[in-house]
Amino acid sequence: MRGRHAEAFHIAKEELGLTDSLDLGLRTVPVDSIVGSVNRWRDFDARFRIKNRSTMHRYMKIKQAVERGSTLPPVSLYKVGDKYYVMDGNHRVAAAKEVGQTYIDAEVIEFFPPPNSEPNLLWRERSIFEHKTGLSGIELTELGAYDKLLMQIEQYRQEESEALGMEQSLQSAAASWEQEIYKPVTRLIREQGLLHEFPGRTEADLFLYASYHKVAKSRLTKQKVSYKEALADFKVPRPDRTFAEQLKDLITSLFSPDPQDACPYGLIMDEDGLVKVTRDCRGCVHCRDCVADRRTLSTQEHQFLDY
DSSP: OOOSBOEEHHHHHHHHTOOEEEEEEEEEEEGGGEEEESSOGGGBBTTOOBOOGGGHHHHHHHHHHHHHTOOOOOEEEEEETTEEEEEEOHHHHHHHHHHTOOEEEEEEEEEEOOSOSHHHHHHHHHHHHHHHHOOOOOOOOSTTHHHHHHHHHHHHHHHHHHHHTSOOOHHHHHHHHIIIIIHHHHHHHHHTTHHHHSTTOOHHHHHHHHHHHHHHHHHHHTSOOOHHHHHHTTOSOOTTSOHHHHHHHHHHHTTOSSGGGOOTTSEEEOTTSOEEEOTTOOOOTTTGGGHHHHHTOOHHHHHHHHO
């Protein structure tokens, strides 16, 4: 007799208070992320192996088809956070797991809890981001951060469309952005061990803040600052300070070694904790030679820094 059964969707629905749903359409889903079933969870064990022997003949026919490389219809899945539950296609999923298949095509419907807490709101923001971009696995920990990352991708899409001379879809641009910008920077974050110095934060958090810092530092120093150089400024952890406060300290230090002398009309932190360059900066003894540059900031740079 095999061990405990697969996870049951109805239990997750009750425990998390899932109330709303969104049809995500056809997706490519990691097979390892499929953990349970909607109606047939008793028929499979925790590794999605068959417990109900009466369906073994049907299962073997499906498994043989998978091994031959035959094209099978997409399965139907319910998504809850990072987990998936099978609505239709349990045997296809079981066969895919047994033969070591990495991904499977699926029609996906995502379920959400009510928007009555910060974690639940963040859950919804992440889902909307993934739905619009087609990306997955990017975890941010602050409300509103997904919108800001989406704005970066949209800016990248506009640049790529102009460079190629043809309009790029958001999802196509997002896939390119992930490979060309996001993954190389997060690889630097891992190589420098920054996640260990900022517990409770994610690679995506550091990427977003490094993006602000990179642009701001480039403007103030009049030099092209790489992501690697920008990330190096995060090497001194301050557990008593929020990320926004730490970033403010970093930016302020570019004006003056003495924080008390920092120009309040240069780089500031707005109420959302974002880097912002004021358009009416009056300059000071520490950054007066940058005044002309800031008065003529390109529209693109203003959009990036002001959001």
